[in-house]
Amino acid sequence: xxxxxxxxxxxxxxxxxxxxxxxxxxxxxxxxxxxxxxxxxxxxxxxxxxxxxxxxxxxxxxxxxxxxxxxxxxxxxxxxxxxxxxxxxxxxxxxxxxxxxxxxxxxxxxxxxxxxxxxxxxxxxxxxxxxxxxxxxxxxxxxxxxxxxxxxxxxxxxxxxxxxxxxxxxxxxxxxxxxxxxxxxxxxxxxxxxxxxxxxxxxxxxxxxxxxxxxxxxxxxxxxxxxxxxxxxxxxxxxxxxxxxxxxxxxxxxxxxxxxxxxxxxxxxxxxxxxxxxxxxxxxxxxxxxxxxxxxxxxxxxxxxxxxxxxxxxxxxxxxxxxxxxxxxxxxxxxxxxxxxxxxxxxxxxxxxxxxxxxxxxxxxxxxxxxxxxxxxxxxxxxxxxxxxxxxxxxxxxxxxxxxxxxxxxxxxxxxxxxxxxxxxxxxxxxxxxxxxxxxxxxxxxxxxxxxxxxxxxxxxxxxxxxxxxxxxxxxxxxxxxxxxxxxxxxxx
Amino acid sequence: xxxxxxxxxxxxxxxxxxxxxxxxxxxxxxxxxxxxxxxxxxxxxxxxxxxxxxxxxxxxxxxxxxxxxxxxxxxxxxxxxxxxxxxxxxxxxxxxxxx
Numbered sequence: 001x002x003x004x005x006x007x008x009x010x011x012x013x014x015x016x017x018x019x020x021x022x023x024x025x026x027x028x029x030x031x032x033x034x035x036x037x038x039x040x041x042x043x044x045x046x047x048x049x050x051x052x053x054x055x056x057x058x059x060x061x062x063x064x065x066x067x068x069x070x071x072x073x074x075x076x077x078x079x080x081x082x083x084x085x086x087x088x089x090x091x092x093x094x095x096x097x098x099x100x101x102x103x104x105x106x107x108x109x110x111x112x113x114x115x116x117x118x119x120x121x122x123x124x125x126x127x128x129x130x131x132x133x134x135x136x137x138x139x140x141x142x143x144x145x146x147x148x149x150x151x152x153x154x155x156x157x158x159x160x161x162x163x164x165x166x167x168x169x170x171x172x173x174x175x176x177x178x179x180x181x182x183x184x185x186x187x188x189x190x191x192x193x194x195x196x197x198x199x200x201x202x203x204x205x206x207x208x209x210x211x212x213x214x215x216x217x218x219x220x221x222x223x224x225x226x227x228x229x230x231x232x233x234x235x236x237x238x239x240x241x242x243x244x245x246x247x248x249x250x251x252x253x254x255x256x257x258x259x260x261x262x263x264x265x266x267x268x269x270x271x272x273x274x275x276x277x278x279x280x281x282x283x284x285x286x287x288x289x290x291x292x293x294x295x296x297x298x299x300x301x302x303x304x305x306x307x308x309x310x311x312x313x314x315x316x317x318x319x320x321x322x323x324x325x326x327x328x329x330x331x332x333x334x335x336x337x338x339x340x341x342x343x344x345x346x347x348x349x350x351x352x353x354x355x356x357x358x359x360x361x362x363x364x365x366x367x368x369x370x371x372x373x374x375x376x377x378x379x380x381x382x383x384x385x386x387x388x389x390x391x392x393x394x395x396x397x398x399x400x401x402x403x404x405x406x407x408x409x410x411x412x413x414x415x416x417x418x419x420x421x422x423x424x425x426x427x428x429x430x431x432x433x434x435x436x437x438x439x440x441x442x443x444x445x446x447x448x449x450x451x452x453x454x455x456x457x458x459x460x461x462x463x464x465x466x467x468x469x470x471x472x473x474x475x476x477x478x479x480x481x482x483x484x485x486x487x488x489x490x491x492x493x
Numbered sequence: 494x495x496x497x498x499x500x501x502x503x504x505x506x507x508x509x510x511x512x513x514x515x516x517x518x519x520x521x522x523x524x525x526x527x528x529x530x531x532x533x534x535x536x537x538x539x540x541x542x543x544x545x546x547x548x549x550x551x552x553x554x555x556x557x558x559x560x561x562x563x564x565x566x567x568x569x570x571x572x573x574x575x576x577x578x579x580x581x582x583x584x585x586x587x588x589x590x591x592x
Contacts, residue, residue, distance in 0.1 A: 099570035192550050206549045232558055236551050304533040315510060322511065324585050329576035332588075345588040351513035360521075363512060367503070367522050368529060370510040380537060381530075386546030388536050393547060426528055442550030467550075 003162030003490075004028055007071050007219040010165055014070030014112075015063060021070030025054035025114050028072040032117065032163050035493055040138050041148075041157035043077045044085055045117040053114045066112030067226055073108055074158040074167040077118040078125055079210070080199035081105055088201045089133035090123045092321050092328045092357030102199020103234065104168060104210055104227045111226045116164060119154030123359045124318065125175055125203045127151050128431040131422055132361040139418070140183060141491040142457055146415040149179030149431075152213065156183040159213050162490060166223055167213045172203050173306050174410075174435025176211045177447035181410035181460020184449045184489060186477070187213045188220045191468050192442035193238035195224075196231030204313035205236075207306075207439040216487060217448060217478040221245035224470060240468045248471035249478045256476050258284055258463075259294035259403035268433070270413045276451030276459040277409045280480065284407070287483045289476070294399045294406065298391040299437050305392065306436035307429055308372050308385035315369030318362065323353035330356045364425060393441045400466050405476045408434045410447040410460035434462060444470045446477045449486035458486075498523040498530075 004010055004024050013019035029047055036042050050072070057063060057070050075081065078088040080098035082105075087093045101109075108115065122132040130138040130153025138153045140146040141161040148157045152169025156179035159167050169176040171189035180187025188211045195210045202208060212223035225245045231237040260281060269277070285291055323329030330352035332345070358366070372381035399406060412433055421428045438445035443464050450461035461480065465473030481487055503523045507514045514522070572578040577586040 096574055099566055099573060236549070238551075239553060298539070301536055301539060304536045307529065308533055308536065319511070323576055324587055325571075326574035327576070346590050347511070348513075349588050350511040351507075354511055355513040355515075358512075360518070363514070363518065364522060364525060366510050366512060367506055368526055371506045371526065371530075374506065374509060381533065383546055384536055384539075384541060385533075386548055387541035387544040388539050389547040390544050391539070391541070393550070425525055426532060429529075440547075 003031065004072065004165060006215050007068065007165045007222050010071050011067070011069050011222070014057065015066065019070070021054040021057035021114060022051065024070050025050050025072060025116065028116055028164055035161050035163055038139065038144065038493070039141060039157050039161055040136055041119055041154040041161065041163065042074070042117045043087060043089065043120050043135055043154070046084055046115060049084065050114050050116040053109065057112050057114065060112065063112070067222065068108065069112040071113045071166055072116045072164045073113045074117050074119050074155055074164045075105065075115060076121050076152050076155050076167070076169045078121060078170055078201040079105060079168060080201070081115065081118065084118065086118065086201070088124045089121050089135055090358065090362070091134040094134070094328065096326050100199065103196035103231045105199065107227050113166070119152070119158055119167060121154055122151035123362050124201065125151040125170055125172055126314070126361050126365055128174070128178060128428055129421065130154065130179070131418065132359055134359055137418055140415045141493060142184065143415065143455070145417055146457070147182070147418055149182035149411070149415065151175040153179045155213050156180050156185060156187065159215060160185050160491060161493060165215060165219065168210055168227070169213055170200055170208055170210050171439065172207045172310060173439050174432045176213060177435050177445060177460070177462055178411050178431065180213050181447045181462070182415040182458060184458030184486070185213055185215055186217055186220050186446065186448050186487070187211070188224060188446045189438060189444060190224060190228065190470055191238070191444045193236055194228050194444070194468065194470065196229070196234040196237045198231055198233035202317040204310040205317060206313060207310060217446070217474055217481045218246060218249060220446065221249055221474050238468065243471055245471060245474055249475055256289040256405065256479065257292055257403045258289050258476070259292050259399050259406045261296045261299065261406065261408065262293050264296055264299050265408050268412055269409060272453040273409050273412060273414065273459050277461065280450040280461045281407060283483050284480055287479050289479070292403055294403060296395040296399065296437070298388060298395050301388055302392055302437040302440060303429060303433055305385045305388045306432065306440060307368070308381050309389060309440070311365045311369035312373050312382050313369070315366045315373060318366055321354065321357065322350045328357040329353050361425070389440050392437055396441045396443060404465070404472050406464040408462045408464070410434060410462040414453050414457035414459060438464050443467060444473050446473055448477045448480055450484070451486060452489070498527040
């Protein structure tokens with residue numbers, strides 16, 4: 001390990017002048033050059049822009065008050081950065097250079113953070129392994145022949161391999177929490193609406209949420225305080241007040257009540273994951289938490305509901321990639337005749353552009369989503385899924401009458417081997433069994449490291465909280481972290 | 494329905510999605526869409542009588558705001574990523590539609 005330390009370490013040092021933001025930035029860029037060729041966490045590294053930004057932090061008259069002074073950040077490559085290529089790891093956006101910054105990017109830079117690069121992910125965030133990238137796979141730093149999880153796999157690896165102390169990802173069905181679990185770090189999906197989605201390339205708009213991946217819960221709290229808040233550019237961003245989450249971790253801890261959906265977590269879980277989960281519950285109990293068994297009767301249907309709702313929204317959102325306003329356009333041979341009319345030339349251009357620009361998983365989801373929205377099937381699939389989505393929300397509402405947070409494993413298995421599930425999409429979708437319901441219900445959820453398998457693969461504990469109560473959620477996760485040392489382990493590279 | 498997906502059905506969905514598919518993709522998707530939808534039938538077996546659908550979890554909208562004119566994207570910036578555009582005319586270009 002020769003990273004720059006946690007967000008808090010860097011922020012404190014840069015604020016009080018112990019370290020310069022420029023030195024931190026240079027160290028991070030050197031670390032990326034040394035480690036990334038093996039891992040491929042990054043699609044783009046922004047050497048010059050990062051150093052210029054770090055120099056500006058060093059010159060900043062109010063440097064001592066910047067909440068993320070000099071903190072290097074990696075951004076998932078589906079977050080728009082003005083003047084810097086943003087691809088969503090898709091061929092269709094290989095050369096897309098956004099003319100604007102995502103709102104989270106503006107918040108980060110105003111807080112003194114230094115953006116160093118854009119990270120690899122599953123194409124348009126569709127996947128659980130980062131294998132669906134047009135630019136190659138990302139490797140798990142704990143075992144190079146295994147997947148890092150996904151879709152924010154590059155962001156998770158950038159933090160887990162000590163290249164940066166903070167990365168942002170997006171989470172539509174577990175895409176922050178699952179790679180965080182599989183890489184042994186902290187990943188937080190905030191409440192739907194807590195963070196502006198403006199400038200996030202949309203996958204499923206009613207489920208997508210941006211959040212931080214960090215080494216510690218305290219760091220996730222620092223990052224969330226910076227990126228959260230209402231935004232006129234995102235009508236779904238929430239007007240709820242943003243508390244200082246780092247302060248929320250320091251206050252007196254009242255007794256936490258933790259709900260455990262036993263029936264749900266006892267099926268289809270890897271024995272070593274189940275063992276680590278059980279031990280984590282015991283640790284929480286010893287730390288003063290009260291454990292309560294709960295039932296989430298409809299959570300078992302979350303995967304099919306998710307794949308109907310998310311693909312329907314995706315098929316609509318991805319209609320914009322048609323080779324006209326931005327991105328790739330296929331070249332078609334000139335037609336010898338006008339048979340069929342000129343209109344067919346335009347249709348052919350759309351169809352060919354999308355055929356050549358999208359990868360197979362994106363096509364599969366567009367097809368599924370188009371089908372479930374089509375006349376005759378809408379009621380049977382899409383409407384039905386939305387109704388069951390209501391039942392899943394109500395499951396959680398009932399649970400939160402009695403408990404403060406709900407505990408589950410983040411992923412039913414540790415990281416699997418590269419290539420193991422690529423030809424079986426349904427098997428791949430099952431990796432999201434414990435994570436998708438938080439998105440369907442709009443709830444905040446966090447994954448924290450809770451152990452390792454005998455093969456030294458990280459295991460994650462997932463805690464889910466009430467809407468807009470990230471403060472209690474993070475306090476629970478912080479309590480667990482304080483009583484364990486899993487988070488201190490780093491991969492040997 | 495979910496037990497089988499014909500080539501014709503796959504082609505009809507692909508046309509709706511403006512997606513040109515190869516022969517092998519049509520075969521692959523016919524099989525995989527059937528499998529995924531078969532798995533999704535467990536949703537159809539749940540009694541949802543009288544249950545309202547959830548399209549969004551947003552309960553408090555922040556969309557209302559004063560109607561104030563603000564800046565927007567400059568035309569050259571908006572055209573900069575277009576695969577084919579006329580910067581002088583300020584227009585995106587597509588294959589000819591009208592004869």
